[in-house]
Amino acid sequence: MGRPTTTVRRLGAQAARPPGVLVLLGLLVAATSLLPLGFVVVSAAELGPAEAWHLLTRPRFDDLLWNTTRLLVGGVALSLALGVGCAWLVVRTDLPLARLWHGVLCAPLAVPAFVNGYGWISTTHAVQSYWGAVLVVSLSYYPLVYLPTVAALSRLDSSVEDVAASLGAGAWSSFFRVVLPAISPAVLGGALLVGLHLLGEYGALQLLNFPTLTTGILDQYRISFNGPAATMLALVLVAFCLVLLGLEMLARGHRRRSRVGSGVGRAAARHRLGRSAPAWSAALLGLALLTLGVPLLSLLRWLVRGSSSSLPGGDLAAALTTTLGLAVAGGVLATVAALPIAWLAVRYRGVLVTAIERAVYPANALPGIVVALALVTISIRVVPSLYQTLPVLVVGYVILFLPRAAVGVRGTLELAPPVLEDVATSLGCTRTGAARRVTLPLVLPGLAASVALVSLAVGTELTATLLLAPIGTSTLATEFWSRAAAVEYGAAAPYALALVLLSAPATWLLGRAAVSRNPRRLA
Amino acid sequence: MKRLPLALSLVLVVALGGAACSSDDGPKIVVYNAQHEQLLEEIAPKFEKKTGIEVELRNGSDSELAAQLRQEGEASPADVFLTENTPAMSAVEREGLLAPLEAAATDPIPAQYRPDSGLWTGFVARSTVLVYNPSLVSEDQLPASIMDLADPAWAGKVSFSPTGADFQAIVAAVLDLKGEDATRRWLEGLKANGTVYDGNNVVLESVNSGEVATGIEYHYYWYRDQAESGENSDASELHFFGDQDPGAFLSVSGAGVLKTAEHPDEAQQFVAYLTSEEGQRALADSYALEYPLNPAVSLDPSVKPFAELEPPTVAVSDLDGDKVVELLSDAGFVL
Numbered sequence: 001m002g003r004p005t006t007t008v009r010r011l012g013a014q015a016a017r018p019p020g021v022l023v024l025l026g027l028l029v030a031a032t033s034l035l036p037l038g039f040v041v042v043s044a045a046e047l048g049p050a051e052a053w054h055l056l057t058r059p060r061f062d063d064l065l066w067n068t069t070r071l072l073v074g075g076v077a078l079s080l081a082l083g084v085g086c087a088w089l090v091v092r093t094d095l096p097l098a099r100l101w102h103g104v105l106c107a108p109l110a111v112p113a114f115v116n117g118y119g120w121i122s123t124t125h126a127v128q129s130y131w132g133a134v135l136v137v138s139l140s141y142y143p144l145v146y147l148p149t150v151a152a153l154s155r156l157d158s159s160v161e162d163v164a165a166s167l168g169a170g171a172w173s174s175f176f177r178v179v180l181p182a183i184s185p186a187v188l189g190g191a192l193l194v195g196l197h198l199l200g201e202y203g204a205l206q207l208l209n210f211p212t213l214t215t216g217i218l219d220q221y222r223i224s225f226n227g228p229a230a231t232m233l234a235l236v237l238v239a240f241c242l243v244l245l246g247l248e249m250l251a252r253g254h255r256r257r258s259r260v261g262s263g264v265g266r267a268a269a270r271h272r273l274g275r276s277a278p279a280w281s282a283a284l285l286g287l288a289l290l291t292l293g294v295p296l297l298s299l300l301r302w303l304v305r306g307s308s309s310s311l312p313g314g315d316l317a318a319a320l321t322t323t324l325g326l327a328v329a330g331g332v333l334a335t336v337a338a339l340p341i342a343w344l345a346v347r348y349r350g351v352l353v354t355a356i357e358r359a360v361y362p363a364n365a366l367p368g369i370v371v372a373l374a375l376v377t378i379s380i381r382v383v384p385s386l387y388q389t390l391p392v393l394v395v396g397y398v399i400l401f402l403p404r405a406a407v408g409v410r411g412t413l414e415l416a417p418p419v420l421e422d423v424a425t426s427l428g429c430t431r432t433g434a435a436r437r438v439t440l441p442l443v444l445p446g447l448a449a450s451v452a453l454v455s456l457a458v459g460t461e462l463t464a465t466l467l468l469a470p471i472g473t474s475t476l477a478t479e480f481w482s483r484a485a486a487v488e489y490g491a492a493a494p495y496a497l498a499l500v501l502l503s504a505p506a507t508w509l510l511g512r513a514a515v516s517r518n519p520r521r522l523a
Numbered sequence: 524m525k526r527l528p529l530a531l532s533l534v535l536v537v538a539l540g541g542a543a544c545s546s547d548d549g550p551k552i553v554v555y556n557a558q559h560e561q562l563l564e565e566i567a568p569k570f571e572k573k574t575g576i577e578v579e580l581r582n583g584s585d586s587e588l589a590a591q592l593r594q595e596g597e598a599s600p601a602d603v604f605l606t607e608n609t610p611a612m613s614a615v616e617r618e619g620l621l622a623p624l625e626a627a628a629t630d631p632i633p634a635q636y637r638p639d640s641g642l643w644t645g646f647v648a649r650s651t652v653l654v655y656n657p658s659l660v661s662e663d664q665l666p667a668s669i670m671d672l673a674d675p676a677w678a679g680k681v682s683f684s685p686t687g688a689d690f691q692a693i694v695a696a697v698l699d700l701k702g703e704d705a706t707r708r709w710l711e712g713l714k715a716n717g718t719v720y721d722g723n724n725v726v727l728e729s730v731n732s733g734e735v736a737t738g739i740e741y742h743y744y745w746y747r748d749q750a751e752s753g754e755n756s757d758a759s760e761l762h763f764f765g766d767q768d769p770g771a772f773l774s775v776s777g778a779g780v781l782k783t784a785e786h787p788d789e790a791q792q793f794v795a796y797l798t799s800e801e802g803q804r805a806l807a808d809s810y811a812l813e814y815p816l817n818p819a820v821s822l823d824p825s826v827k828p829f830a831e832l833e834p835p836t837v838a839v840s841d842l843d844g845d846k847v848v849e850l851l852s853d854a855g856f857v858l
Contacts, residue, residue: 209720220857223857
């Protein structure tokens with residue numbers, strides 16, 4: 001991605017040395033991003049081996065570890081099966097109404113996992129088990145595998161398969177030996193995302209009564225605040241995340257996937273489903289009933305019954321206002337924080353700049369609960385006047401979602417190489433005029449998109465908000481949570497609906513982006 | 524970096540929005556409230572109307588707010604602390620954060636519901652009960668003592684919420700009455716027999732829907748649901764242990780004034796209002812259905828009368844929250 005700009009920089013008039021202010025700002029943002037990891041390292045050092053060993057040998061720890069491990073294995077496996085299978089059906093077969101199915105298969109992302117858990121548990125107790133937990137979280141998170149797999153399959157060069165077929169490989173053999181290796185980076189990336197989401201999941205698992213490391217941290221927090229037990233669990237949780245990252249890198253391996261020439265542009269032949277087509281359509285319909293039917297129907301049912309109380313107009317409006325305020329503040333701040341990082345990365349490559357840019361991304365793998373615990377501890381110890389205040393909550397959001405903003409802002413800034421400003425000045429514009437008339441119009445839509453993307457994520461965040469929201473500050477997610485956790489399903493329903501509506505636009509954008517480069521192949 | 528001022532102002536707007544509800548005419552007290560939020564939202568406006576003193580509620584759980592008070596120390600903005608159970612209040616008392624209550628606040632409450640120190644007072648109480656599903660366990664099979672629930676006969680038939688302050692207070696009472704060894708054995712038995720849920724409402728719903736036969740919790744969850752709709756309680760019944768059994772433990776909700784209160788007089792007035800006949804009447808008439816401790820006031824007769832509870836004698840200052848967490852940890856309920 002960075003290559004073209006390298007050339008551009010050589011042509012452009014920019015100084016190779018980045019301005020000091022920019023570097024300082026970049027360092028500040030990078031340091032903030034690294035706070036949670038720093039907290040984990042420092043806490044580990046402070047705990048000491050004796051105390052750590054004591055906590056790791058407690059009876060409860062075995063339960064949490066075992067549950068977390070088997071949930072990861074089951075949830076990732078089921079998400080992979082669903083995600084890859086559905087992507088294959090939609091992109092590579094003559095499934096009727098493929099475009100419609102694509103929308104339906106992306107849609108579960110618009111139902112936050114904790115709302116999905118609420119839909120299930122308020123319908124049946126049968127999901128309060130290991131298999132129930134695996135089912136519900138997989139139904140929520142399989143789109144994270146499905147979307148990148150669809151994108152990879154759509155862009156796959158079909159000539160390789162033709163060669164395999166000409167060499168005598170059957171459909172299955174060609175899928176496993178040619179297609180799967182080619183799309184494996186996308187599939188593995190999706191599996192990694194599912195794994196990280198499962199590690200950080202709190203709401204759904206708490207409702208399904210399936211304790212893991214993350215729910216354990218919140219339990220400990222309620223009992224003894226940010227005590228050593230919560231810290232120890234956070235440490236183990238981070239270790240899990242690192243192991244996942246490592247596994248994904250190992251599985252990805254060093255095989256080369258490049259090719260010579262541009263390949264053929266035509267779409268791969270679609271496998272004919274023939275008489276089994278209705279059966280596959282029925283299977284997808286069944287899946288849609290589980291992913292969307294159950295949570296949405298149960299939500300509607302509770303909305304209609306609303307038995308726990310009448311519609312909470314005032315509370316709902318207050319929570320909505322707070323949520324929107326926080327979402328906009330988080331979106332804007334994360335985008336602003338991403339600006340110096342992305343600007344440096346795009347216009348001034350170098351060791352320091354690369355280090356600054358890379359420092360932002362580890363937070364992507366950190367569960368919200370760890371970020372929250374870190375900020376609680378740091379604010380109490382270092383700046384007690386900030387403890388339990390909104391700025392800390394917003395900083396938490398920025399750390400959590402900065403990686404998303406950074407990717408988006410960087411892509412945007414690459415649209416406006418300095419050479420364009422050079423051309424503008426050569427045509428008589430002043431420097432500031434060029435920035436205003438050339439660069440700004442180019443990057444503004446991208447920045448707005450970044451603000452929107454982060455805002456939507458902030459609006460439905462639950463775990464970190466539960467810990468960091470100042471006492472008395474209620475968001476849609478926390479209001480939903482306090483009602484759902486108290487079995488007031490009817491009273492929770494309006495908030496659940498608001499959360500679904502809030503998640504819908506981002507889901508729509510993601511679904512479109514997965515197929516946008518190759519729209520014809522889905523038609 | 525043109526957008527930075529904009530972003531900052533947005534943060535400020537959000538921050539001020541949170542604080543905007545509190546205009547500052549007249550004195551205002553900050554109440555750290557671990558009692559049920561709805562209850563205080565009914566009572567506080569009545570107090571405000573009567574005295575002109577504004578009340579700002581900061582709601583949280585027992586241990587959360589106790590920990591926050593300890594961390595904040597002298598800098599705490601809190602004037603009044605209200606708990607659901609006594610261990611959290613005792614913890615704050617041990618830290619030396621409480622000021623002595625005035626007689627007006629303590630006199631209406633019988634001495635057994637107050638510590639000898641006079642640093643806080645009980646203001647409402649809740650009775651431990653066993654909620655049961657008659658289709659899964661018949662009335663004559665019910666245990667005589669809460670200690671029996673640890674017997675193998677109850678395997679798979681009991682539920683509770685060990686991460687909550689309520690169950691921890693019950694364990695504290697068992698510890699006080701039966702000693703450490705018996706409490707350990709009891710918890711081990713419960714661990715083997717029981718289903719753990721998060722929250723007492725979940726316990727009630729699970730018993731009512733037939734997921735599990737019985738649940739240990741306080742009386743008012745069932746009564747509140749009955750008063751509201753009965754949706755989560757119509758298929759279940761309450762069993763009061765009585766007979767001074769640990770299972771009849773009466774947990775006291777406490778009220779105290781912080782030493783560092785910015786408005787100590789108003790804070791004392793607030794606690795005095797909570798214990799006064801008028802305040803206790805308001806508490807009794809609310810949705811809460813917890814027992815008022817002022818003998819001049821009693822609950823609606825549909826709730827089992829206070830005089831018939833036969834609770835064991837547990838001194839309110841004796842409950843040891845830290846030891847309970849240690850025992851729960853050894854039994855594998857928490858880390």
